[in-house]
Amino acid sequence: MPASTSQCGHKPSGLQTHCKDCSLVGLCLPLSLNVEDIDQLDDIIKRGRPLKKGDHLFRQGEPFQSVYAIRSGAIKTYVVTDAGEEQITGFHLPSEVVGMAGIDSDTHAVSAVALETTTVCEIPYERLDDLAMELPQLRRQLMNLMSREIREDQQMMLLLSKKTADERIATFLVNISGRYRLRGFSAHHFRLPMSRNELGNYLGLAVETVSRVFTRFQEQGLIEANGKEVSLINPNELYAMAGGRCE
Amino acid sequence: MPASTSQCGHKPSGLQTHCKDCSLVGLCLPLSLNVEDIDQLDDIIKRGRPLKKGDHLFRQGEPFQSVYAIRSGAIKTYVVTDAGEEQITGFHLPSEVVGMAGIDSDTHAVSAVALETTTVCEIPYERLDDLAMELPQLRRQLMNLMSREIREDQQMMLLLSKKTADERIATFLVNISGRYRLRGFSAHHFRLPMSRNELGNYLGLAVETVSRVFTRFQEQGLIEANGKEVSLINPNELYAMAGGRCE
DNA sequence: CGTATTATTGAATACCATCAACAGACGTGG
DNA sequence: CCACGTCTGTTGATGGTATTCAATAATACG
Numbered sequence: 298m299p300a301s302t303s304q305c306g307h308k309p310s311g312l313q314t315h316c317k318d319c320s321l322v323g324l325c326l327p328l329s330l331n332v333e334d335i336d337q338l339d340d341i342i343k344r345g346r347p348l349k350k351g352d353h354l355f356r357q358g359e360p361f362q363s364v365y366a367i368r369s370g371a372i373k374t375y376v377v378t379d380a381g382e383e384q385i386t387g388f389h390l391p392s393e394v395v396g397m398a399g400i401d402s403d404t405h406a407v408s409a410v411a412l413e414t415t416t417v418c419e420i421p422y423e424r425l426d427d428l429a430m431e432l433p434q435l436r437r438q439l440m441n442l443m444s445r446e447i448r449e450d451q452q453m454m455l456l457l458s459k460k461t462a463d464e465r466i467a468t469f470l471v472n473i474s475g476r477y478r479l480r481g482f483s484a485h486h487f488r489l490p491m492s493r494n495e496l497g498n499y500l501g502l503a504v505e506t507v508s509r510v511f512t513r514f515q516e517q518g519l520i521e522a523n524g525k526e527v528s529l530i531n532p533n534e535l536y537a538m539a540g541g542r543c544e
Numbered sequence: 545m546p547a548s549t550s551q552c553g554h555k556p557s558g559l560q561t562h563c564k565d566c567s568l569v570g571l572c573l574p575l576s577l578n579v580e581d582i583d584q585l586d587d588i589i590k591r592g593r594p595l596k597k598g599d600h601l602f603r604q605g606e607p608f609q610s611v612y613a614i615r616s617g618a619i620k621t622y623v624v625t626d627a628g629e630e631q632i633t634g635f636h637l638p639s640e641v642v643g644m645a646g647i648d649s650d651t652h653a654v655s656a657v658a659l660e661t662t663t664v665c666e667i668p669y670e671r672l673d674d675l676a677m678e679l680p681q682l683r684r685q686l687m688n689l690m691s692r693e694i695r696e697d698q699q700m701m702l703l704l705s706k707k708t709a710d711e712r713i714a715t716f717l718v719n720i721s722g723r724y725r726l727r728g729f730s731a732h733h734f735r736l737p738m739s740r741n742e743l744g745n746y747l748g749l750a751v752e753t754v755s756r757v758f759t760r761f762q763e764q765g766l767i768e769a770n771g772k773e774v775s776l777i778n779p780n781e782l783y784a785m786a787g788g789r790c791e
Numbered sequence: 792c793g794t795a796t797t798a799t800t801g802a803a804t805a806c807c808a809t810c811a812a813c814a815g816a817c818g819t820g821g
Numbered sequence: 822c823c824a825c826g827t828c829t830g831t832t833g834a835t836g837g838t839a840t841t842c843a844a845t846a847a848t849a850c851g
Contacts (some may be wrong), residue, residue, distance in 0.1 A: 376698055378787050384702040398695045401688030406695045426687075426798060430680060437673065441648030443690040448645045448653045450697035451623055455631040457704035458748035462839065501705035503840050507800050524798080524848075540625050709807070740830060750808050755831050771830080782793080798847065799831070801851105805840075 317340045324392035324479065325366050326442070329434050337428060338435065343419040344368075348411040354395070357408045361398070361399035363419045365379040367391050370415025371490035374398075374407045375498075385499040386450075388412070388491055390476055394420075394442055456502045459523075460540065465500045466510045468539040470520065474529055485532065489525040561615075562586045571639035571726065572613050573667070574687070576681050580788045584675060585682065590666040591615075595658040601642070608646035610666045616636050617662025618737035621645075621654040622745075633697075635659070635738055637723055641667075641689055643723065651713040659737040704748045707787065712747045713757045714785040717767065721776055736772045 316327045316339040327335045332448045343363075347370075348354060356364055357377060365372075372389040386407055389395050398406040400422065429436040456465055478484035489496070497507040519535055521528040529535060563574045563586040574582045590610075594617075595601060601612055604624060612619075619636040633654055636642050645653035647669065676683040701711040702710055725731035736743070744754040761767045766782055778784060 365711065376702060378702065378706070380787055382706060384698075384705055386698045386701055398691055398698060400691035401695075402691075406691075407698070426680070426684065429683065430677060433673075433677060436676065436683070440686070442671075443687070444645055444647035444649075444653075446694050447690065447697060448648075450694060450701065451631075451633045451645060451654065452701050454633055454697065455623055455625065455702060457701060458631055458745075459625070459629060492796095496795075498705075502800080505800085505841085506839060509839095523701070540627055739828095751830075752809085752832080753807060756807095759831075792851100796847105796849070798845100800845080801843085803840105803842080806838095807836105808838090809836075810834085812831105812833085814829100814831070817827085818831085819825085819827100821824080 314344065316342070319368070320481075321366075321368065321392040326394065326435070326438055328438055330432065330438075331434075334432050334434065337432070340365075341421060341424040341428060343421070345417065345419060348415045348417070350411055350413050352411045352415075354409040354411065354415075354417060355405045357405055359405050361396070361403055361405050361422070363421045364394050364396040364425070365409070366394050366418040366420060368416040370407050371412040371413060372417075373412055373491060373495060373499075375407045376407050383498065385495055388473075388495075388499065391480060397443055397446065412495075462502055462506050462510050463513075464538060464540055465502060466507065466514070467519075467535045469496070469500060470527070470529060471517075471532065471536050472537045474532065484529070485492055486526075486528045489527055492525075562592065563589070563682060565790075566615070568613075568615065568639040568727075573641065573682070573685055575678065575685055577683075577685075581679050581681065584679070588668060588671040588675060589613075590668070592664065592666060595662045595664070597660050599658045599659055599662075601656040601658065601664060602652045604652055606652050608643070608650055608652050608669070610668045611641050611643040611647075611672070612656070612664040612666055613631045613641050615663040615665055618659040619656050619662060619664075620659055620742060620746075621656045623654050630745065632742055635720075635742075635746065638727060644690055644693065659742075709747075709749055709753050709757050710760075711787060712749060713754065713761070713784060714746060714766075715787065717744070717774070717776060718779065718783050718786045721779065731776070733773075733775045736774055739772075 316322055316335050317332065319325070322328070322335070327338055328347075330338065353370060367389055369391055372393075372395055373385050373390065374387045374395055375383045375385045377383045385400075387395075389409075395409050396407075397404065425435075425439070429439055456468055460468065472489070473489070474484045477487050491499075493507045493511075494504050496502075497504045500507070502510075511520070513523050515522055519529075519531045521530055552723065563569055563572075563582050564579065566572070566574075569575070569582070574585055597751045601619060614636055616638055617626045619642055620632050621634045621636065621642055622630045624630045633645075634642075636656075642656050643652065643654075672682075672686070676686055703715055707715065720736070721731045721734070724734050738746075740754045740758075742753050743749075747754070749757075758767070758769050762769055764780045766776075768777055
C-alpha cells in the first residue's frame, strides 16, 4: 500500500512541484506568506528524489546545512547515546520541518530516517536565514515552528515523566489521529508508519508493553488494531485517558 | 545566604545596568553583537525590580508579550496537566532566556517561578522581532537559543525514557556543574536552588528516590551533600555514570 | 518458499513508587 | 531567644507497574 498519499485527495507532488501548487501550503513554512514571497521561498528549495524506507535523510554529527520539510511519507528522528542506544525524539508527517535542532551548531543534533517512501523539500539554512531578513512573515513562521517544537517536546517530557503505559499509548493515538485529520486523512482509521518497537522506544516503554496495551485496548473496545492498521472505536474515552492535552 | 550572585566575581547588576556592562554579555542574547547593536537591543529591554522566592514571572495561559533573560537568581518553568499535576520543564540560570515556548501562540505555554531572589531583563517580543529584522546576528542568536532548547529538551526525553534513577541524578549533577562553571562559579561545590521535591518532579522520580540516591552517592564517595549544598567528590565517575552526553 | 524480522503472549523479576514514621530546617510569634 | 507548627528531607517496609527473559505466532522479504 503506497501509504499516506493515497488515503485522500492530496496529489503526491511530482519533482517539479512548487510551493504554491502544494496541497500542504496551509500547514507548512509558506503559511501566511503572500504569493510573491512564496515564490522567493520556492526558489531556494531543492526537491530531491524520494527516500526509500530506511534511507537516512541526515545523520547525527553530519554537517548541518539544511532543514527539511516533509512532502509525503513519514520520518523518524532520533538521538543516540554514547552507550549506543537510541531514543526516538519524534515521528514527522507531511508539512512538518525536521533538522532544526542542529541550527545552533555546525552538525546535525539528531538522525532522520524514512519510515516509508518519503519525499522532502530541502531548505538550505543559510539562504533561509537570508530570506528571513527580508520577509517578516517567514521569520515569524520559523520562530513559530521552533516554539511549537519546544512545546511538543515539553509535553513529551510530561508524558515520559508522569503518565502510565495506558495513558502514553492513548495520548499517542489521540495525537496522531489529530495530525492525520489536519492533513485531510481519516482521524479514525489509519496505518501507523512505525513499528511497535519504535513506538515503545518513543514512548519510553518496552515493545511487549506496547503490544499488551494494544490488545487490552481492543478487549475494552477502545480501538481495533490489525498490525499497523488502527481504528479508533471510542476516541472520547481515549481522549479522556490521555489526560486532555494532546497537541 | 544571598545565593549565586555572591559566589564569585559577578557584580549583581543594579537596576540601571546596561547589556554592555553586564557580566553575562558573553552568554546571553547580546552574544556576538557589536557595540552599536547591543545598544539597540539594550533600548528595548525593561529591567524590573527583583522577584522574591515563589513569585511568578508569568503563568501558563497568560497573554504572551515578552521573553525574559535571567540576570541573577534562578527560575523554574513548569506545565500543568488538566489533572492539575505539574511537570517541571527546566531550571534556568543567569543568561538563560525563558518564555520562548509561547512565541507561536498568544498565551504563555508554561509558568515561570523564582526559586530564589531573582532579577530578569524583560524583552518585549514584538520589538525583539522587529529588531531581529535589522540585526542578522541577533536573529541568528535567537534561532540558536531556540535550537539549543529543543536539543536540551530532547536530551531530557532520553533521560526520562531510558535512564535509571542513579543515571538521572548523575546526569543532572554533571549538567548543572557545567552550567555553574560556564558562569564563573565553582563546578565542584554549589548550592542547589531547588528542593528535592522539585528535583524529583523534573527528573521523573519520587522525592524519596532522590533522597536515597543522594545518600547512596555519599556512601560511595561520589558527592558530599548537606541539604542543598553539594560537592562533587568524584566528577569523573559521575560523568561516566551519566552516560556522557550532558549538555 | 524459507529465513529473518516483527508481534504477541506468559512467567518471573526488578526497579521505583507509595505508604508511613520520624528527624531536621525554617520561620513566626510569643 | 526559645517554643511552636509547618514544611522539607530522610529512612524503612511493602507493593505495583512495567521490564526482562523466554517461547511462539505472524508478517515481511528475498
